[in-house]
Amino acid sequence: MPCIGLADEFDTLQFYASVNRAYDDNLFRVRNNQRSDQITTSTAGVKLDKTYSLQRFIVDVSYVDYKYQTSDFLDFDTVNYDAKWLWSLTPSLTGTLSTSRNRTLNGFNDFRLFTQNIRTVDVEQFKAEYSPYKVWALIAGLTQTDVQNSQTFNAIAQYTATAFDYGARYNYASGSTLTFLGHKRDGQFQRQLNFGSLFDNGFTEDELELDFALKPTGKSNLSSKLAYISREYDNFTVRDYDAWIGYIRYDLLLTGKIKANLDLSRTASPFETDYSTYTLTDAANLGLTYLFSEKISFMLSGRLAQRDFRQAVKAGQASRSDDEQSISGSVSWRPIKSIGFTLSSIKSNRRSNSAYRDFEYDDLTTSVMIDLKI
Numbered sequence: 001m002p003c004i005g006l007a008d009e010f011d012t013l014q015f016y017a018s019v020n021r022a023y024d025d026n027l028f029r030v031r032n033n034q035r036s037d038q039i040t041t042s043t044a045g046v047k048l049d050k051t052y053s054l055q056r057f058i059v060d061v062s063y064v065d066y067k068y069q070t071s072d073f074l075d076f077d078t079v080n081y082d083a084k085w086l087w088s089l090t091p092s093l094t095g096t097l098s099t100s101r102n103r104t105l106n107g108f109n110d111f112r113l114f115t116q117n118i119r120t121v122d123v124e125q126f127k128a129e130y131s132p133y134k135v136w137a138l139i140a141g142l143t144q145t146d147v148q149n150s151q152t153f154n155a156i157a158q159y160t161a162t163a164f165d166y167g168a169r170y171n172y173a174s175g176s177t178l179t180f181l182g183h184k185r186d187g188q189f190q191r192q193l194n195f196g197s198l199f200d201n202g203f204t205e206d207e208l209e210l211d212f213a214l215k216p217t218g219k220s221n222l223s224s225k226l227a228y229i230s231r232e233y234d235n236f237t238v239r240d241y242d243a244w245i246g247y248i249r250y251d252l253l254l255t256g257k258i259k260a261n262l263d264l265s266r267t268a269s270p271f272e273t274d275y276s277t278y279t280l281t282d283a284a285n286l287g288l289t290y291l292f293s294e295k296i297s298f299m300l301s302g303r304l305a306q307r308d309f310r311q312a313v314k315a316g317q318a319s320r321s322d323d324e325q326s327i328s329g330s331v332s333w334r335p336i337k338s339i340g341f342t343l344s345s346i347k348s349n350r351r352s353n354s355a356y357r358d359f360e361y362d363d364l365t366t367s368v369m370i371d372l373k374i
Helices: none
Strands: 014-025 037-052 055-068 076-088 093-105 119-129 134-151 159-169 175-190 204-216 220-234 243-255 258-270 279-291 294-308 322-334 341-354 359-373
Touching: 134 175, 243 279
Parallel strands: none
Antiparallel strands: 014 037, 014 359, 037 055, 055 076, 076 093, 093 119, 119 134, 134 159, 159 175, 175 204, 204 220, 220 243, 243 258, 258 279, 279 294, 294 322, 322 341, 341 359
8 A cells, every 4th residue: 555644733735655666476366376576556646634714625636556567467547536625604514525536456355357457436425414512413414436347346346326324423521422323325236137147236225333432542542333234136135135243443552652453343245146145254453553763663463354255146056254364564764754664564364165265475565655744
């Protein structure tokens, strides 16, 4: 990932650039006949953060260029952006109007063809909050999502969806918050009905969530989410599913220089094949950060996950379950405020009940970042 400098709270304009050089010893995530490559990611961007009276505008635009030394058919460049207007009609009636675009390469963990498949995600959102007493707030909004693949990828298909978002939040005197949110989505896949593979052309989805955030202290921070998600397909009801999902995230300052973070999560995602309709992933992440000095820091993290592929739509299909493990570490050095260097490494593997889907890989990345704040 590009190494991007962070602006201070009161910076208005920030220019940034970075170059990442990564060595990956198993680019296509295969069990045998592994192919290594070196990927250079160059990023240049500008971020504007400006407040006018009660209004705040944040615009972040970046040009990203990906170059592969050997597999140059994967080369591509893109302009990504994220723009927000944090509007306020009165101190009690506020909200956000935002638009964003992000283009990335579909990785080869799931997309198993040796060809370039670019995934483009466009999100436009309007959100309003009414909080007359700053104790409780009513929330409503609309979200438009458009996801496109440059190659056919039915397991994680391209689609457009419109969501009505609603809810309420209660602010405790201590600073903690409890939020209820609902999302009612109506989506259309960019494909024709396929009666042979039971690929649908539309769906509706309801998600209800309860979020709790404990007031951050100087030493800890806790946030959590519990949600129920239910999806119904327009034509092939055999693919309808529902699941409980959520997370718990906890950050703890162990000493003045050492911070630990723990993340436990369960996620559900569509994955449409003959042997599955969706995946349910349970994951645990543990990380340690050591601030050696004002200029040098170290990071070590580990991840364990089990991914179950559920709800086959054809009889006789073998079930699939993947176990994933990874460990990563990095060292960062910032000799001056506007220049930084990072060396990071990750070792990861996946073991599946289908040996064909097993793989392991090592990745070593060097990053140079420069930013200028005005």
